[in-house]
Amino acid sequence: MDRTPPQLHTSVHDTLTDWPETASLFRAFKTACIGCYLARFCSLLDVADTYHIQPETLMEAVRKATQDSNLLIRSER
Numbered sequence: 001m002d003r004t005p006p007q008l009h010t011s012v013h014d015t016l017t018d019w020p021e022t023a024s025l026f027r028a029f030k031t032a033c034i035g036c037y038l039a040r041f042c043s044l045l046d047v048a049d050t051y052h053i054q055p056e057t058l059m060e061a062v063r064k065a066t067q068d069s070n071l072l073i074r075s076e077r
Contacts, residue, residue, distance in 0.1 A: 005066040008055055012039040012047060015062070025061045029053055 006015040006022075012033045015022050026033045031051050033039055044062065048055040 003066070006044060006062055008045040008048075008059065009043050012036070012042045012044065015044060019062075019066050022062060022065045025058075025065055028061070029058070 003018070006019060012026075016026075016034065016039065023034055026047075029047075029051060031047060033042070033047060036042075042050075044058060045055060047053070048058045
């Protein structure tokens, strides 16, 4: 069964915990989210607002990262 990808309301902490492969996209968008003590409280929408990223652009990157992970999980079964 596929995991449900993060949504705009998902916290950065939960995103990184459940989908560690998304760390590279936080770096690519030049955020300071990785290791930030506010990661438990900031949602992906907060990240988009703070770093002036279109929410659709951020979520497309999240979907791609998580989709690639789901494909890998399926192929390992």
